[in-house]
Amino acid sequence: MAEPPILVTGATGKSGRRVVARLRAAGHPVRAAARSGEHPFDWTDASTWDAALEGVRAAYVVQLDGTNLVRPFVEQAKKHGVRRIVLASGRGIDDPDYVRDRTGMRDGIADSEAAVRESGLEWTISRPGWFAQNFSEGFFADAIAAGELRLPAGDGAATFVDAADIASVVVAALTEDGHTGQTYELSGPLAVSLAEAVATISAVTGREIRYVPLSTKDYIAELVNQGLPHAEAEIFADVLEPLREGRDAHVSDGVHRALGRPPRSFAEFAETAIWPGKTVDQAGKVESRE
Ligand SMILES: NC(=O)c1ccc[n+]([C@@H]2O[C@H](COP(=O)([O-])OP(=O)(O)OC[C@H]3O[C@@H](n4cnc5c(N)ncnc54)[C@H](OP(=O)(O)O)[C@@H]3O)[C@@H](O)[C@H]2O)c1
Numbered sequence: 001m002a003e004p005p006i007l008v009t010g011a012t013g014k015s016g017r018r019v020v021a022r023l024r025a026a027g028h029p030v031r032a033a034a035r036s037g038e039h040p041f042d043w044t045d046a047s048t049w050d051a052a053l054e055g056v057r058a059a060y061v062v063q064l065d066g067t068n069l070v071r072p073f074v075e076q077a078k079k080h081g082v083r084r085i086v087l088a089s090g091r092g093i094d095d096p097d098y099v100r101d102r103t104g105m106r107d108g109i110a111d112s113e114a115a116v117r118e119s120g121l122e123w124t125i126s127r128p129g130w131f132a133q134n135f136s137e138g139f140f141a142d143a144i145a146a147g148e149l150r151l152p153a154g155d156g157a158a159t160f161v162d163a164a165d166i167a168s169v170v171v172a173a174l175t176e177d178g179h180t181g182q183t184y185e186l187s188g189p190l191a192v193s194l195a196e197a198v199a200t201i202s203a204v205t206g207r208e209i210r211y212v213p214l215s216t217k218d219y220i221a222e223l224v225n226q227g228l229p230h231a232e233a234e235i236f237a238d239v240l241e242p243l244r245e246g247r248d249a250h251v252s253d254g255v256h257r258a259l260g261r262p263p264r265s266f267a268e269f270a271e272t273a274i275w276p277g278k279t280v281d282q283a284g285k286v287e288s289r290e
Contacts, residue, residue, distance in 0.1 A: 004055050005029040006174055007082075010062025011037040014133045015088060015126075018167030019060050019174075028175065031056060043069050049076050058084035058174045063112050066105050070112035074119045084122040084180075086173045089113055091129040091185060091248060098247055100238040102231075113183075124173035128186040129248045132160040132266055135201060136273040144201060145276045150212045152219040153194050153240050158248040159187035160197065161255075162264040164272075169258040184254030191249040192266045204270045216241075 006023055010016035011032035020032045033041035033052045041052045043064040053059070059082055063070050074085060092098025093109050101107065116123045134140050143149040166186055173179040192200070198211040214222070216237045223233035242248050255263035 003029055004057040005031045007031045007033060007052055007056040007059040009033050009041060009043075009052070009060065010088065011039075013062060014131055014137055014163045015128075015166045015170065016060065016062050018163055019170045022167055022171045023174070026171070026175070043067060043073075046072075049073060050080070053077050053080040053082060056080065056082050058082065058086070060086045060088070060170050060174060061112075061116075062088045063109065066103055066108060068108050068111050071115035074115050074121070078119065078121065082121065084124075084174065085116050085119065086124045086126060086170050087112060087116045088170075089125050089127045089183075091127050091187075091252075092242065093127065099242050102235060102238065122180040124179045124181075125183040126166060126170055126173070126186060127183060127252075127254070128161045128166050129188075129252070130158045130160050130243065131163050131166070132188065132269040133163045133273070134160075135197060135270075136275060144198075144209060147208060148210050148212060149194065149198055150214050150219070150222065151194060151240055151243075152214045152216040152237055153244045154213050155193050155195065156244040156246050156249070157191040157193040157196070158243050159189070159191050159251050160266050160269070161186045161188050162266075162269045164269075165255050165259075165263045169255060172258050179258060182258070184258050185252035186254040187248075187250070187252040187263065188269075189251060189263050189265055191246075191251070194243075197266060200267055200270045201275070204267075205275045207275075 006028055008016050008020050008030055011020050012034045020030050023030045031039050033039040035042050041048050053076055059077060061070060089109055093106060113125055131138060135144050140149055169184055169186060194211045198209050202209045220233040220237050223236060224230055
């Protein structure tokens with residue numbers, strides 16, 4: 001009988017698309033789900049859930065932040081006979097002092113963790129810190145491409161984790177025994193300040209890129225000037241506070257516990273990431289090394 005597929009939600013995102021690539025490379029059938037993915041799936045449209053879960057044996061769940069949809073989704077998954085869930089969560093979820101949470105996002109993710117733990121299914125929780133890919137694909141990518149990263153993060157440092165490592169841990173948890181009931185806190189091997197991160201990217205790309213520390217007040221004013229509502233600008237500033245305060249500067253042992261090897265360094269990430277100006281050919285080689 002054909003092996004039942006593994007559902008990957010957030011399949012076009014930073015972690016999900018690497019999970020899809022790794023599962024496929026290992027020969028596992030995958031249902032790659034997102035609004036724009038191969039398999040159309042929308043968290044906010046529950047009529048898309050059954051088709052995503054039909055006949056699936058395991059699922060990587062990348063939740064829609066700011067919602068409480070994982071609990072009903074897990075219930076639906078159980079009805080479909082899904083046996084294993086790996087949940088994408090984040091560092092600091094169980095620490096009320098980690099980040100100011102005006103939107104209830106932290107409570108939503110905490111509820112997702114609780115729903116998975118209480119589900120009776122085989123579960124694993126991935127709790128990464130700041131992704132290194134924020135510099136190449138995410139939050140900071142436009143500023144890096146423009147050559148100047150302006151943030152209210154002072155000389156704060158973080159143990160940025162490579163999404164390649166996150167994906168490897170998720171794939172291990174989806175496909176191997178021995179990860180059930182584990183909460184893996186994931187980080188890189190070393191705290192890296194924003195100035196150091198930018199210098200590393202400058203070195204591998206040969207482009208001049210600057211980090212400019214701003215006060216929180218000036219950062220919010222800049223975002224508002226760019227057209228962001230004040231309340232949203234404050235939320236961005238909140239998200240950066242743990243970075244400024246060094247709350248994400250500790251090393252966690254999740255990559256080692258899950259994979260039996262150390263995490264990739266920021267320098268390794270920078271060497272293999274796709275930066276503006278890299279040719280498609282280089283990018284192809286880079287992707288295959290990731
Ligand atoms: N970035 C970080 O540094 C960091 C650190 C710790 C934890 N996290 C957590 O990690 C998770 C994000 O993971 P990620 O970075 O791998 O994802 P990502 O790169 O932000 O991508 C989000 C994924 O979710 C999909 N998506 C968005 N809205 C959707 C909807 N309404 N219905 C279905 N799919 C939807 C997107 O695809 P479509 O747009 O095509 O639907 C995309 O595949 C979040 O929960 C975040 O809090 C992030």
